[in-house]
Amino acid sequence: MKKVFISISLVLSTSILMAQSGGYGTSPSDTIISDIEYVSVTRSEPIYSTVSKKIPHEVCEDQQVAVQEQGGNSNVVGGLVGAALGGVLGHQLGGGSGKVATTIGGAAIGTMLGQNADRPTQTNYQTVRRCYTQYDMQTDNVITGYMNYAKYRGRDIAKTSSQPLKEIKVTNSFSF
DSSP: OHHHHHHHHHHHHHHHHHHHHTSSSOOTTSOEEEEEEEEEOSEEEEEEEEEEEEEEEEEEEEEEEEEEEEOSSOOHHHHHHHHHHHHHHHHHHOOGGGHHHHHHHHHHHHHHHHHHHTOOEEEEEEEEEEEEEEEEEEEEEEEEEEEEEEEETTEEEEEEESSOOSEEEEEEEEEO
């Protein structure tokens, strides 16, 4: 009977302690021990990424462009007729003391228009070089890191890094 009572008391006290501590997890009063080990890397493999670049280059083409040129000398008869008509028209538009100014202005404009009235135009072609920038896409595979592999306690582990590693740091934590 004493053995049964002690067993029941032990089970009850363990249950009460577990309920007070919050169960089987870690609690602030638990002791935590960390152990650091270094495991030798068995192989390192490069990690590649594709990088695209725009490469500029100049492209030039020769093109034929039409150029209009007025041929011959100035048209004297056209200039005289234009001056006369421009003077008459300017005289009609002007009034008072402005009549002289509009007559002279009309004659001047008429002369310029009359000289160019009957001049033949000639179309010539010139070769013009036109250049522009064109872009080509270039893609390259570049190494962006390394995947390092090791065996730790019968398990495969891996760690990425910017350079190949010789060892991988493993931290073990124990709490009780």
